[in-house]
Amino acid sequence: MxxxxxxxxxxxxxxxxxxxxxxxxxxxxxxEKHSIPGGLNSYYQRKNxxxxxxxxxxxxxxxxxxxxxxxxxxxxxxxxxxDDFKLHPQTFSKIQFPETTLKxxxxxxxxxTEVREKFPQDFENFLRLVEKVKDFNELSLDIGYSSSxxxxxxxxxxxxxxxxxxxxxxxxxxxxxxxxxxxxxxIMFKSLYFEGFSRPEGGVRTILSLLMKKFEDAxxxxxxxxxxxxxxxxxxxxxxxxxxxxxxxxxxVLSSMGYPETVKATPALAEKISPRSGHMTFLESIFVFDKxxxxxxxxxxxxxxxxxxxxxxxxxxxxxxxxxxxxxxYEGIQEGxxxxxxxxxxxYPQWKELSREAYLGMKTKVGESAxxxxxKLNPTFNGELLFQDIFSxxxxxxxxWHQNGTVYGSTDKTRDGKTxxxxxxxxxxxxxxxxxxxxxxxxxxxxxxxxxxxxxxA
Ligand SMILES: Cc1cc2nc3c(=O)[nH]c(=O)nc-3n(C[C@H](O)[C@H](O)[C@H](O)COP(=O)(O)OP(=O)(O)OC[C@H]3O[C@@H](n4cnc5c(N)ncnc54)[C@H](O)[C@@H]3O)c2cc1C
Numbered sequence: 001m002x003x004x005x006x007x008x009x010x011x012x013x014x015x016x017x018x019x020x021x022x023x024x025x026x027x028x029x030x031x032e033k034h035s036i037p038g039g040l041n042s043y044y045q046r047k048n049x050x051x052x053x054x055x056x057x058x059x060x061x062x063x064x065x066x067x068x069x070x071x072x073x074x075x076x077x078x079x080x081x082x083d084d085f086k087l088h089p090q091t092f093s094k095i096q097f098p099e100t101t102l103k104x105x106x107x108x109x110x111x112x113t114e115v116r117e118k119f120p121q122d123f124e125n126f127l128r129l130v131e132k133v134k135d136f137n138e139l140s141l142d143i144g145y146s147s148s149x150x151x152x153x154x155x156x157x158x159x160x161x162x163x164x165x166x167x168x169x170x171x172x173x174x175x176x177x178x179x180x181x182x183x184x185x186x187i188m189f190k191s192l193y194f195e196g197f198s199r200p201e202g203g204v205r206t207i208l209s210l211l212m213k214k215f216e217d218a219x220x221x222x223x224x225x226x227x228x229x230x231x232x233x234x235x236x237x238x239x240x241x242x243x244x245x246x247x248x249x250x251x252x253v254l255s256s257m258g259y260p261e262t263v264k265a266t267p268a269l270a271e272k273i274s275p276r277s278g279h280m281t282f283l284e285s286i287f288v289f290d291k292x293x294x295x296x297x298x299x300x301x302x303x304x305x306x307x308x309x310x311x312x313x314x315x316x317x318x319x320x321x322x323x324x325x326x327x328x329x330y331e332g333i334q335e336g337x338x339x340x341x342x343x344x345x346x347x348y349p350q351w352k353e354l355s356r357e358a359y360l361g362m363k364t365k366v367g368e369s370a371x372x373x374x375x376k377l378n379p380t381f382n383g384e385l386l387f388q389d390i391f392s393x394x395x396x397x398x399x400x401w402h403q404n405g406t407v408y409g410s411t412d413k414t415r416d417g418k419t420x421x422x423x424x425x426x427x428x429x430x431x432x433x434x435x436x437x438x439x440x441x442x443x444x445x446x447x448x449x450x451x452x453x454x455x456x457x458a
Pocket of ligand 1: 012013056256257401434
């Protein structure tokens, strides 16, 4: 079977790339190992309740009609309508350290006011940093790594302010431990602090069903339960892929499996490069209570120390810090049950080593720790716990096939998507744009650059 393009993976980036190619009448097939779409941001059902695997927040919020922003680009390129997403904006979020708390919302003025009040001596410096962020072209495909901490130290004096600004940006998007690439910092700063959070009604299913319908309407083909076992190369040029049943030929292959995972599946690449697997993986706990919790923030970035330690947990999981998300605290959500999601940094090799019994015991410990944190943050709450679920780095690995259960991928990104093999491209997290909006934009831009520009279609 011959295709113009094969896309590996039906996560956000794979579906978006597939849509762009199919829209321009390319013969494209998306191959997905799992039985459902979504990848790292999929969905499941337990005891008649619908859950999102990962969704805390859709970043890059815009109001209807706003132009020139990442989310408006996404709508335009995929020909989707703003109203289809049924977005509920956040109330506000906060960064909570023992010394102080900084609130932010979808209006940047709130964060400015908070910094002026709590860090008056550094406020002018903060404003200069904001200008630097505004002027930086984070979308350039040829910028190399530079340390965000170094840039922040040159611009700000207060170490606590540096830690607090970095905390949400690292945990929502850094493949690097303790630091992040400055281009990635700028992407995250704009998407979290300038633009902000919202949640589509119906959660991640809403996004995925919009993408799936668009892809199928454009004439794309999708195959689930179809693991790609090898990416085929002849004379250093990609020619197709092999599954356990057949070989499919194509002019280009776009892979969202991850860079190290793609190299592993491509013997011709493995001879040339060995991108590293990232260490950052997480534990995600979900609790449902019989009523809403008193906390008003949508997301609390909690850290129980003066410095923010963003790295693989030393001991299975690190309860010193957590992301605490209250999905009912988006505007316009009806009163009802109260859901809380808690994310801890975790240690994949340790979880991988556990026997079944020890694994269940460790999950119980995580659940107890997370419930203690909920109580600490909501001391007056007396709701009854109706349901809880916890998934670990090995669950992430099991359902997404990312080595180390990594969520933000390799520390070796390939910003132009190119690999040493001609016409084999990396899309999604390891191209360098991550999160839901980032991965979708990665799929779009890599399909445009490598699938459409070459043939003059984009
Ligand atoms: C717990 C958690 C919470 C998160 N919360 C948020 C959030 O609130 N907001 C946000 O914006 N982002 C969030 N993210 C991050 C976001 O989900 C990811 O950045 C994004 O979904 C990555 O998309 P992708 O297309 O790059 O890769 P993936 O989603 O990893 O897609 C890759 C796909 O390739 C498939 N695949 C792998 N190997 C093969 C193979 N050999 N053959 C065929 N198919 C294969 C996988 O099954 C997968 O479907 C969260 C992630 C997690 C895990």
